[in-house]
Amino acid sequence: MPQCVVFRLTKGFAVTLLFTRAWRYRLRVLALSRYTRMGASSRMRLMQYNPWLESAGIDVEISPLFSDEYVLGLQHNRRHAGDIVRAYLARLQRLLQRGKFDLIWIEKEILPWLPAWVEFMLLSRRVPYVLDYDDAFFHLYDLHPRAVVRWLLAGKHPALMRKAALVIAGNNYLADFARKAGAGRVEIIPTVVDLDRYVNLRHNRSDKGPMPCIGWIGQRASAMNLMKYKEVFLRLSDEGRACFSAVGIDAQSLGLPMKSVEWREETEVENIADFDIGIMPLVDAPFERGKCGYKLIQYMACALPVVASPVGVNSDIVEHGINGFLADTAGEWERSLRMLLDDSELRHRMGLAGRQKVEREYCIQVTGPRLAALLKDAAKVNNIGK
Template sequence: MERLKIYGWAADHGGCGNYRIGLPMWALEKAGHDALAFSSSGFQIPTDLDVLVGQRIATPDQAARWHELAVDPARFFAMVYEVDDDVWSLHPSNPAYEFWQGPARQIAIDSIRVADAVSVSTDHLAEVVSAYNSNVVVLPNCVDAAVLTQTRPLTERLTIGWAGGTSHNDDFASVQKELKSYFRRNGAVEAHFIGTNHGPDIGRPAARYTGWMANLVDYLGGLDFDIGIAPLAHNAFNRSKSDLKFLEYASLGIPVVASDFGPYEATVEHGVTGMLARYPHEWAKHLTQLVNDDDLRHEIGSNARTWAATRTIQGNIWRWEAAYNTILGRSWTESAVAPSPGTLVPSSAGAAIET
C-alpha cells in the first residue's frame, strides 16, 4: 500500500463535518496515511500532498480558494468535492433553505464541475450530483467501532427518543399527529428529545430534552433511548439521505421504528433489525409492540448492533483508500492492518478538525 497525504477541508465542526471529514481522516491516519482535517480556508498546500477533499464548498471565499487551486496549471494533487445532502432540493422548512436558494446554489455546482471527483454518501445522491460531474464515488457514513462496545445509559422509565436538529422539523411533523396520539394513551412511557424539543408538539411539554451536542462522543453517549424513532417526510431531499440515524441507534443496540422510505426501506430489515412504518397507524402499532415485549426489543436491538458492525470506519476505510488511489490513477491493494477499535476519543470525533 502506498502511503497517501490527504487534506480534508471540513465545512463545519458538527455532524456532517465529523462524519464526512473528521472521522475518515482520523481512520486514514490510523491506517498508515498522512491525513489531516481542518476547517480554515487559510491552509497551505504541502509539496507532497496527494488529495485535497473540500466539503460543501459554497461561499464566495471558499470558492475563490477552491477555484484558484483547481485551475492552477502547476497543480500536482487531486481535488475531491465532498457533499452528503441534496442541497438543491431542500424543503422550505429547512433552516438552510434560504442559503441554498441564493448564490451558494450555483457556487456549489461550479465547484463540483472543476473538481477531479465528487464523494457522496448514497447512490441516489450520486445520481443527482452526476449531472455536474461524472466522476462520483459513494463513501457510506460509518461509525467508530468503539461505539459497538459502548454501554448506553440506563433510564428509570422506558424511553422513546428522537435525536435531530431543526433541519428535521419537516420529518418530525410527518408523524407528529400519530406520536401525540400514542403518548396521550401511554403515560408511563417517557419521551426524550435531543437537538430540538418536540415535547410540546406531542402533548408532553415536560418531556426530557437535551440540547444539541456537536461532539460525537458526547452526543452518542447521551443516546439513552430504549426505542429510537427515525421519521422521514416523503420528499426529494430525503431520497438522497443516508441511513445514519438508524446506524447511530443500531451501533448502540437501540431498536428503531423508521419511515419505510428513502434509505431506511433499503437498509432496515423489518422485524429483524428494526421496524418500518409505511402507513400512519403503524407508528403506534410498532411502538406498542416494542414497548410491551422486552424480548423482542432486545432481540431487534442486538440484531441491529450486529448489522452496525458492518459499517464501522475501521472496516470500511479501504473504500476511501481505493477511491483516492483510483482518482489518482494508481493501483491499489487493501491495507493489511485496519485501525483498531476502542479509540472513541475527541480526536476521533471531531476535535481532529483543526480550525
Template sequence: MTKKVLFITPYPQDTAGSQRFRFEQYIPFLEAKGVQVDRQSFIDDKTWAVLYLPGHGLQKILGIVKGFVRRKWMLLKASRYDFIFIHREAAPLGPPVFEWVLARVLEKKVIYDFDDAIWKENTTDTNGLIAKLKWASKVATICRWSHRVSAGNEFLSSYARQYSDRVVVNPTTLDTGRRHVPAPQKSTDRPVIGWTGTHSTLKYLELIAPVINSLRQEIAFDFVVIADQKPVSEIEDFIFLPWNDQTEIQDLNRIDIGVMPLEVDEWAKGKCGFKALQFMSLEKAVLVTPVGVNAEIVTHGISGYHCETLADWEMYLRDLLLNESIRRDMGVQGRKTVVEQFSVASNTANFLSLFDV
C-alpha cells in the same frame, strides 16, 4: 514521498456530525499510512459558537467574511497538497470559484464529498435568506471537475454519476468498537421512545405527534428528544436532553425504541439514515419512514419497522411498547447490520481508496 491532503470543511473540527462521521474519524487511518493531513474550516470557532443562535448578526457577517479571506489564503498554499478533500462546498455562498481554481487552474486532485441532496434547496425558517444566496447548480459542476466524488448513498451517487464516472459510495459510518457501544439491557415497565437530531430536522417530530399523544392515553412510556435546540412541539410531556458530545451515547442508551419520521420528498431521499444507524448501533429497535436509504438500512420486521402512514406508526409503536422481547431481538439484528455494513471497520478500506492508499 509523503502524500499530503488538505481537508476543506464548512465547520471546525469535532463540531458537525456530517464531518465527524463521514471523514474525521478516518483521519488517524490516513496518518497511520504516512499521509500528512491539514484542515481548514470556513467557519471559525467563535462564529460557530453563535451561528445558530438568534441575533449576533454582525459577528456572523464578520465570520463569513473571514471565511472567504481564509479560503483565498488557502489557494496560495494549495500547490503543496496531493489531494484536496472538499466536504459539501468550499464556500457556503455563491458560485464554485475556489473549486474552479483548485481543479481547473491549479489542477489539483479534488475529492468532493456530500451526504445530502444539496443540489436541492432546503429552506427552513432559520436559513431562508442564506438558502437564497446558495448556488445549488454548483454541485453538478464540482462533480465534473473532481478527481473522485464521495457520495453518502446510492441516491446521491446516481445523481453524481450523471456528471462523473469516478463516483464512490462512501456511507456515513459509526465507530462500533469504541464509541457506539450498547449499554447492558435494562428491564423496565416504562419503555422510552426517543428521537435525536438538530434544529433543522425538528420539524419531522411533528409528523408523529398525534400518534405519540394518542398512545399516551393507553400505554405508560416516556418520550425523549435529544437535540441542539429545545423544540416547540405538539408532543405532550416530552423529556428534552440538550445534545452534548460527552454524554451523547449515554443519553441514546436511555432509549428503547428509536424513531426517524421523514417527509417523502427528494431531500429525504438524499439522507443517509444517520439517526436510524445510531439507534441500531446501540441495539435499539427502530421505526422509520422508508424513504431513500432508510428502506435499505432497516429490514422491515427484522431490525425495525417501515411506517408509511400514521396508522403504521401507531400499530408498530404499540407493538414494540408492549413487547420487550421483540424490541431486544430487533436491536440485536440492527446492530449486526451496522457492524457489517455501516461501521468504521467495515468501510476503512473503501474510504482510503479515495486517496489511493
C-alpha cells in the same frame, strides 16, 4: 513519489539508482470541512477517519469553514454576517497554500452560495480534488424558490462533480445525481459509526424506569420531521405507554412531549443507549431523500430497534420486520411503536439484528481501509484542466 536519479560514471557506465520512497512517502491531503467537530457531517464524513488514514500513510490537515460559534448559532437559529465574512476570508487565505498538498478533499463545496467558477479559480490545476456528499446540498440551489438563485447556482455542483477526481456519496440518491452530472468516478461510502465507541453500552432503560423510552437525536433543522407524528407521540405519552427523549433540541418549544437532552459528543452514545426504541421520521421530499440515515445507524449500533419513514436510504438500512419497522402514515407509526412497546423480546431481537448489520456494513472498521485506498487512487487523477 518514487524518484529516479541517474549518475554518469567515467567508464561510460550509467548506473540508475531508484529511490523507491513508497514505503515512507505519505500522501498530503487538505480536507476542507464545512464545520468543526460540532457539525455532525464534518465529524463523521471526514474527521473520524483521521486515525485510519494516518495509519495508511495519509496525512490529513483539516480546515473547517465555520467556527464553533457559528454552529451554535445555527442550532439557535442565529446567523451573523460578520462570522460568515471572516470564515470566507480565512478559507481564501488557507487556499493560498494549496500547492503544498497532493489532494484536496472537499466537503460538498468550498464557498457556499458562490458560483462554480469562483471555486475553480481557487483550485490549483496541479492538485486534484475529491468531493464528499452526505446530503443533497445541490437542491438548495437547483430547487431554490428564487429564479435568480437557480440561474446562478443550479449548475454549480454538477460542474464541480465533472472535474473532480472522485465523488464520494453517502447513498445511491447522491451517487445517481453525480453520475447524471457527468462525474468521472463515483463511489458510495455510507456515514458510519466507530464500533469502538459503541461497546457494552446497551442497557435496557425500561428495566430501570416505569416505561420504555422512545428517543430521537438530531438538530433543530431536522426536528420539524417529528411534527408530522406529534399526535401519535402525545397519545402514547398521555396513556403512560412510553416516555420520550430528544437529544440536541428544545423539544418543549415545539410542543413535543419529550425530555430535552443537551447534545455533547462525549455523551451522545450514552444518551442513545438510554433509549429503548430509536425513531427517524422524514417527510418525502428531494432534500430528505439525500439523507444518509445516520440516526438509524447510531440507534442500531446501540442495539435498538428502530421505526423510520420509508424515505431514501432509510429503506435500505431498515429491514422491515427484522431490525425495525418502516412506517409512513400516522396509523402505521402508532401500530409499529405499540408493537415494540408491548414486546420486550421483540425489541431485543430486532436490536440485535440491527447491531449485526452495523457491524457488517455501517462501521468505520469496514469503510476506513476502503476510503484510504480511494483517496490514494484519486491523488493520481486530475480532471481540473479538462
